[in-house]
Amino acid sequence: MKRIGTGISLALMATLSGVLTAPVTANAEWVQNPIGVPRAPGCDPGYSWQKLGVRYQCATPQPNCAYGFAIGPVWTGTAWSYSCNIPPPPACPSGTNQTAAPSWNGAAWVGQTCQPANPQIKDPQSQCAARALQDGIAIGPVTRQYKYNSSAGAATSYYHDGSQGPYWEAGAESGTTWTIMCTYVNATGDPVPESYWQYLRTPDIPYVDPGGG
Known part of the structure; x- marks a missing residue:
């Protein structure tokens, strides 16, 4: 009886020894989330939990439109349905x-x-009026014009006889009437270069025909 009992004991110890030394596997999620802590289920690749209204659903992130949405966006259950405003012209x-x-x-x-x-051509008369006003002279209407070529292109001299301004004396003549001449480039209305007659004022002396005619 002792021999039989000893054999059984040795066999039982060998069995228990094998159970105790076997490797124990554990899921990492079990370690991180112990029993009693609920976990939300995962979403398919490309999807994540999105709050749509009052509920969370697995969805792709909501799209953006550079110029705002024309329609939507509305989640259909599988994708976003929307259209974007077109950019301004x-x-x-x-x-x-x-x-x-x-x-x-x-x-x-x-x-x-x-x-x-x-090109916007500047108005010759308003420019000439502003220049003459610096000398205290109010120009009259254009009485004659002369055209010629300047280094800046074709130009026109505008004469304003009968312009009124300060009193002047020239020998036996005197008065307050002036002749104002301004010259501008035809294509732009800009004054001609300074080497030409941009602006000229002279007393408006009545012409007397020497022959008495």
Whole structure:
């Protein structure tokens, strides 16, 4: 009996020894989330928990539109349904005018045509009036014009006879009537270069025909 009992005891010890030395595997999630702490289920790749209204759902992040949404966005359960406002049409560069309006082709504005704008020609009479006013002279209407070529291009001299200003004396003659001459480039209305007669004022002395005619 002792021998039989000893054999059984040795066999039992060997069995228990094998159980105690076997490796024990553990899921890392079990270690991080002990029993009693609930975990939210995961979302498929590309999806994450998004608050849609009052509930959370697995969804892709809500899209953005550079110029705001025209429609939506609405989550359909699998994707966002929306459309974006199109960008505003482009403007022509400064110094040009639009001759053909652009159209939207679904992805970009196309078809716009811009042409250089015609230069704004400055008004000769208003410029001459401002210059003469510095001398206290109010110019009259244009009485004659002379055209010639300057280094800046074709130009015109405008004469304003009968302009009224300060009293003057010239020998036996005197008065308050002046002749004002201003010269401007035809293409721009700018004054001619200083080497030409930009501005001239002279007493308006009545012409006397020496022959008495």
